Amino acid sequence: MATSISEPAGAVPATQAAPGAASALTTPGRVVHRPIWRRPVTWAWTALFVVGLLLPFLISDYDLFKATRVLTIAIAVAGLNLLIGRAGQISAGHGALYGLGAYTAMILVKELDWAWPLAVLAAVAVSGVAGWLIGLPALRVRGLNLGLLTIAIAAVFPLLLNRFSGLTGGTVGLQLAGSPITPPESWGLTPEQFQFLLLVLVVTVVLVVLRNLSTGPLGRSIEALRVNPLMARSEGVDVNRLTLTVFGISSAVAGLGGALGGLVLASTVPDSYSMFFSLTLLSACVVGGSRTWAGALLGAAFIVYLPDLISQQIGSTTGGQWSQLVYAAALLLTLFFLPSGVAGGIGRLLARSTRRPERT
Amino acid sequence: MPAAAAPPASSAESPPALGARGVGLSFAGLRALDGLQFEVPAGGTSAVIGPNGAGKTTLFNCISGLYRHEGELLLHGRPLGRLRPHQRARLGVARTFQTPALLDGESALQNVALGAVAHSRVGVLDSMLMTPRRRREEQATLEQAFELLRRAGIDQLADRPVAGLPHGDRRRVEVSRALMSAPTLLMLDEPAAGLGAEEARDLLREVEEVAGPGTTVLLVEHDVALVMSVARRVVVLDSGRLLAVGTPDEVRADPRVVEAYLGAEDVDEPAPERLHAVSEEAS
Ligand SMILES: Nc1ncnc2c1ncn2[C@@H]1O[C@H](COP(=O)(O)OP(=O)(O)OP(=O)(O)O)[C@@H](O)[C@H]1O
Ligand SMILES: [Mg+2]
Numbered sequence: 001m002a003t004s005i006s007e008p009a010g011a012v013p014a015t016q017a018a019p020g021a022a023s024a025l026t027t028p029g030r031v032v033h034r035p036i037w038r039r040p041v042t043w044a045w046t047a048l049f050v051v052g053l054l055l056p057f058l059i060s061d062y063d064l065f066k067a068t069r070v071l072t073i074a075i076a077v078a079g080l081n082l083l084i085g086r087a088g089q090i091s092a093g094h095g096a097l098y099g100l101g102a103y104t105a106m107i108l109v110k111e112l113d114w115a116w117p118l119a120v121l122a123a124v125a126v127s128g129v130a131g132w133l134i135g136l137p138a139l140r141v142r143g144l145n146l147g148l149l150t151i152a153i154a155a156v157f158p159l160l161l162n163r164f165s166g167l168t169g170g171t172v173g174l175q176l177a178g179s180p181i182t183p184p185e186s187w188g189l190t191p192e193q194f195q196f197l198l199l200v201l202v203v204t205v206v207l208v209v210l211r212n213l214s215t216g217p218l219g220r221s222i223e224a225l226r227v228n229p230l231m232a233r234s235e236g237v238d239v240n241r242l243t244l245t246v247f248g249i250s251s252a253v254a255g256l257g258g259a260l261g262g263l264v265l266a267s268t269v270p271d272s273y274s275m276f277f278s279l280t281l282l283s284a285c286v287v288g289g290s291r292t293w294a295g296a297l298l299g300a301a302f303i304v305y306l307p308d309l310i311s312q313q314i315g316s317t318t319g320g321q322w323s324q325l326v327y328a329a330a331l332l333l334t335l336f337f338l339p340s341g342v343a344g345g346i347g348r349l350l351a352r353s354t355r356r357p358e359r360t
Numbered sequence: 361m362p363a364a365a366a367p368p369a370s371s372a373e374s375p376p377a378l379g380a381r382g383v384g385l386s387f388a389g390l391r392a393l394d395g396l397q398f399e400v401p402a403g404g405t406s407a408v409i410g411p412n413g414a415g416k417t418t419l420f421n422c423i424s425g426l427y428r429h430e431g432e433l434l435l436h437g438r439p440l441g442r443l444r445p446h447q448r449a450r451l452g453v454a455r456t457f458q459t460p461a462l463l464d465g466e467s468a469l470q471n472v473a474l475g476a477v478a479h480s481r482v483g484v485l486d487s488m489l490m491t492p493r494r495r496r497e498e499q500a501t502l503e504q505a506f507e508l509l510r511r512a513g514i515d516q517l518a519d520r521p522v523a524g525l526p527h528g529d530r531r532r533v534e535v536s537r538a539l540m541s542a543p544t545l546l547m548l549d550e551p552a553a554g555l556g557a558e559e560a561r562d563l564l565r566e567v568e569e570v571a572g573p574g575t576t577v578l579l580v581e582h583d584v585a586l587v588m589s590v591a592r593r594v595v596v597l598d599s600g601r602l603l604a605v606g607t608p609d610e611v612r613a614d615p616r617v618v619e620a621y622l623g624a625e626d627v628d629e630p631a632p633e634r635l636h637a638v639s640e641e642a643s
Contacts (some may be wrong), residue, residue, distance in 0.1 A: 012419035031469075031502040202472050209488045217473075218487040223463050224474060234424045236449030236478025236541065245484055343552040 056193035065194040065264075066113030066304060071199035072261035075206050078293060079253030085290030086214045087246040088226025089138055093150035094185045094254045094281045096157035097134075101127045101255030102262025106174045107167060109263065116180040116263055123259035124252045131251020135244040152276035161270040161357075174270030181263050195264050200259065206253060207293045213249065222246060254279035254281075276324060283331040289341020298343050303327065305336035375437030377402040377545050377576035378423065382431035384402060384600075385418060391600050392418045392427065398605040400593050402436065403567060405577040408556040410597035416580040417458055419597070422549050424448060424455055452544030456551060458580075460534040464523040468514065468533045471522055472505035475540025493503040511570050527554045535563070539570055546571060547578045552586060555623040564590055588612065 035098040036042060056064055076098045083089050091349050099122040108119035134153060137145050161168045168174065183194035214222060224232035225242055262268045280303050288299025314322065338345045376399040392416045400406045403502040408416045422429045422594075433440045435451060443451070450595070462471050481487035486494040509515040512532045517525060522533055531551060538546055548567070552560030560583065567577060581587045587594060588608040596603040596617050604614040611617055 024510065031499070031506050067611050076386075104580045213487050215482070216487055216494060217482050217501065218484065220463070220466075220470065220474040221477050223466065224477075225464050228461050229464075230426060231457065233445035233475055234449060234453075234455055235537075236446045238444075238446045 003213035014076075033325070036078070049200070051206060053197065056189070056196050058226060061190055061192035064196045066308075068192070068196045068199050068264055069261065070297070070300045070304045071203050072257045072264065073178035073281070073284065073304060074203055074296045075260070076254040076255030076281055077288065077299050078203075078210055079250040079257070080208055080281060080285040081290050081293065081296055082210050082214065082222075082253070083245050083246055083250035084285055086219075086226065087243070087250075087290075089243065089246065090143070090147045091134070091145050091150045091247075091250070092282055093134065093152075093154040093157075093278050094251070095275070095278030097127045097131055097155045097251045097254040098261070098277070098281070099157055099161075099268070099270075100130055101258030102268045102273070103161070103168060103174070104255070106176070106268050109180055110174055110176055118138060120256065120259040122261070123329075124256045126260070127255020128248045128252030131254070132244050132248035134251065135247030136248060138243055151278070154275040158270040158274050161182075161273070167239040168270070171270060173267065173272075179264050179266040181260075190296050199260060199264075202256070203297075206256065207296075210253070211293060237319050248325075280324075280327055283327040286336045287330050287341060289347075291342035292343040292347060295341045295343035295344050301333075302330070303343075312343035366534070367456055374402045375434075377406075377436060378401055378578065379434035379437070380419075380431065381434070383422060383433060384414075384418070384430040385422060385427060393422065394429070396505070396597075396602050398597055399593075400576060400595070401593055402576055403573055404592045405564065405590050406593040406595070407579040407591040408595045408597060409581060409587055410603070413472065413599070414597040415600040416597060418548055418550055418600075420455060420578075423545070423547060424453060429643055437553045446478070449541065449580055452542075453547070454478075454538040454541045454545070455530075455542035455547035456534045456538050456549055458549040458553075460527075460530045462522045462530060462534060462537075465521065467506050467519050468503065468509060468522050468525070468529075469518040471533050472508055472536045473501050474538050475537035476501045476504070476578055478541040505536070505540060508535075508570070509538055512536050513565065522573060528559065531555070532563070535567060545576050545578060547580075549580045550582065551579070552581055552583060555587065557583070560586055561590075 055067065059067070077093055078093050082295075083091055083094075104123035104126045105116070105119040106123055108114040109116055114122070134150065137149055141149055141272030142297065146338070160172050161173075179191060179195065181195050181198065182191045183189040187194070189197070213219065221235075221237040221242055224235060224237055225239055225246075229239050231241075262285065284299030284303045286299075287295075287302055288297070303323075306326060308321045310326065334341060340348065380396045380398050383393055384391070385393040396419070407566060408419060410416055418427065420429045423440075424435055425440070425443055425448045428442075435448070435453065438451075440451075463474065463524040480497065482494045482497050485491075506515060506518055509518050512535070514532050514536075515530055516534075517529060522530055526532070531554065535548065535551060538548075546567070551563060551567075555563065564577075564579070564586075568575075571577065579587065579591065588611075588640055591608055593606065594611045595605045596611055596614075603613050604617045606614070
């Protein structure tokens with residue numbers, strides 16, 4: 001009789017995939033909390049976390065480097081999930097915010113000799129403020145027009161980088177001799193191992209924070225903002241303020257991914273943050289499943305590993321262009337056949353297969 | 361509160377729950393509301409009636425703050441001015457929609473809990489960091505939401521997604537959500553549509569009981585017999601204009617109401633237009 005609030009008969013696979021999704025449920029007469037051992041989703045995430053901690057000691061540094069890139073991008077995609085999947089806004093310009101984070105961190109480390117953790121925090125703040133500003137037009141413009149507007153931002157960003165070449169290094173960008181993110185000598189880790197472990201921790205914190213944001217009173221407000229802004233207003237949601245807050249947080253998160261990505265790579269060039277990168281992030285968000293947090297990881301893995309896969313199949317030089325095509329095709333196919341994304345689809349399958357016996 | 365804003369009529373008692381002074385609104389040339397002047401006494405249930413397109417929902421939207429309008433609206437004697445919808449909600453204005461507006465992907469319990477956001481003290485940081493304050497408030501909210509569902513007789517649906525619920529249950533979820541914010545003015549836009557006469561009466565009695573004496577219920581309703589039996593004051597609109605306002609007996613006796621709205625029929629008989637909403641919503 002007592003079914004969980006977070007698993008309504010397959011209607012919202014999204015919430016099921018959230019890390020440790022809402023744990024309250026009702027039994028006849030009252031609201032109770034589900035004990036931790038009865039939350040399969042929490043278990044799955046814990047297992048994944050443990051695998052993440054072990055992985056650096058199982059695979060090569062080269063493979064780790066790739067995997068770290070997946071995680072930095074997953075952070076940005078998770079930010080996009082909050083904005084698109086939860087709040088129902090759209091940003092086709094998150095690549096620019098990722099780039100803004102990367103450039104801010106690189107400039108602070110390279111030119112001002114900041115310690116990398118401080119540079120990362122500053123990059124988060126800068127991207128957050130930029131996102132808040134991008135949110136301003138979103139108060140008036142919605143849907144497709146907002147998409148176009150944010151695409152324009154994505155398109156202008158590399159041009160701005162070239163324009164202010166004194167600060168950004170122009171077309172050649174900024175390079176460091178090596179990544180500043182290195183382990184203390186005594187730890188006995190390679191930089192790649194350390195960076196990956198760091199990213200595992202950061203991704204975990206980001207996903208937990210975003211999950212917290214998208215549940216409870218604020219989560220309901222965000223949901224109402226997406227489903228019916230007029231209803232949200234009359235329920236007491238300050239829709240304008242919430243929209244800006246969500247844009248700010250989503251962008252700050254994208255900037256965090258960018259800052260760590262840039263510093264791990266020890267290099268930023270304008271070409272990395274072209275409009276295509278923004279659209280690639282968008283396709284990662286949709287293909288993975290914009291309403292699931294696991295989707296951020298799947299989507300990021302998809303866009304990082306796909307070009308490699310294609311290059312292996314058809315030779316290296318044209319691989320990049322083919323990937324763009326495949327991203328676009330994957331985006332369309334997902335929209336048609338798996339509207340809740342790959343993670344959402346898997347979540348629904350699992351829910352279907354695990355719930356049957358429980359129901360009796 | 362400026363002295364000039366105090367309602368002239370009732371000086372001794374508490375100010376009216378709602379006052380309208382010259383409220384008007386045009387949609388691209390269509391005069392949807394025109395110079396509305398009336399008061400709704402504090403406490404109990406009052407009603408707004410009128411034929412389709414009379415401007416009842418538009419009036420609710422003005423009170424919610426969703427539409428800008430001419431003239432002045434007063435909530436318990438306080439001018440609402442340009443206050444935005446969420447600010448009005450925090451002052452105690454709550455409503456339901458003519459077609460229930462719910463979070464379709466969420467459970468009934470979550471939908472009712474949404475009603476608590478108007479008075480939530482949980483900030484963005486509290487939410488992100490899952491502070492004890494947030495945990496405490498959330499637990500209290502869910503328990504209160506569950507209690508409201510129980511009093512509405514649908515607690516067994518608490519965990520069910522509202523998307524699949526029958527119309528009457530969706531309606532109850534929405535009304536419970538509105539009650540969740542402990543409103544001082546509760547506007548119900550055709551809450552009885554799609555319900556049987558018996559069910560409708562029960563719903564209204566329940567709402568009054570749960571809301572308590574501090575809440576004024578303002579009802580839009582097509583079933584005139586129902587309105588006449590529950591309302592303290594009836595506001596009659598026709599094509600955006602105030603046709604009559606008064607007690608059910610006064611309104612019933614008003615020749616303009618009888619002529620323009622109720623027609624030649626006895627008001628206790630259901631007129632075809634009153635059935636409109638019922639047939640439209642029936643599933
Ligand atoms: N957003 C809008 N834009 C233009 N016209 C509108 C809008 N909302 C309402 N109207 C018009 O204003 C008039 C009043 O509409 P309203 O919805 O308030 O009527 P109502 O009394 O609630 O009717 P019903 O009983 O059918 O719900 C109608 O003629 C309607 O077509
Ligand atoms: Mg109406």
